[in-house]
Amino acid sequence: MKSEDEIMAEYLLKGGKMLSATCPSCGCPLFEIDGQTLCVVCREAEKRDEPAGIRGEQPAYAAGTIRVRGESPRGTSPALAVTLEETLVALSLRIREEPDPERVMVLVNALKRGIEALRLLG
Helix, strand or coil: CCCHHHHHHHHHHCCCEEEEEECCCCCCEEEEECCEEECHHHHHHHHCCCCCCCCCCCCHHHHCCCCCCCCCCCCCCHHHHHHHHHHHHHHHHHHHHCCCHHHHHHHHHHHHHHHHHHHHHC
């Protein structure tokens, strides 16, 4: 089973855009992929037929719509900031170990996007 960080890193590498809004079910950052906003962690959990979120709630998009909270004021999302920081550290470690220069550039771009998101959180 992949960790939340691994799932999010995978979608960043695929070109997904991490948003500052969080999933109401699991609390992970939402992603924009091909013009759609969704929670990639809940999406992966649904693919594995596992309950999403801490309390076993269904993913927010299961009913056909996604409830996106407005942007949080700076400094009000410490858990999200910690998760994002952990993801950035994991990406940095992958960059250090990656032998393929093209893949390194993809990882660096994902790292830059994550840093921008962290700055937005304040």
